Amino acid sequence: QVQLVESGGGLVQAGGSLRLSCAASGRTFSSYAMGWIRQAPGKEREFVAAINWSGNSDIYADSVKGRFTISRNNVKNTVFLQMNSLRPEDTAVYYCATSSRGIRYSLSDYDYWGQGTQVTVSS
Helix, strand or coil: CCCEEEECCEEEECCCCEEEEEEECCCCHHHCEEEEEEECCCCCEEEEEEECCCCCCEEECCCCCCCEEEEEECCCCEEEEEECCCCHHHCEEEEEEEECCCCCCCHHHCCCECCCEEEEEEC
């Protein structure tokens, strides 16, 4: 069992930056790949980024590639999402989630989910 708590969301102007954090409980954090997924109002959840257990491999959705960076600290059981050059279309609730299957684009491969943190980007 892993519990995940996201933080760092808020309101930011277009072009600004935010850094999301996801703190995990449990001793097995370092054995999981971690992902960030978002859900905009009225839309389906969509994959954003994922990082493998050691932090040396990552993948991104095309819509955020070059603007967002995922990282992790296995000592502090935390995964981060640095978001730069934010756009109004990035407005969403952002969730972190674990994957025991490695880094994956499919949301069905993610096991444990946090409650989410709201990110709002104004134009």
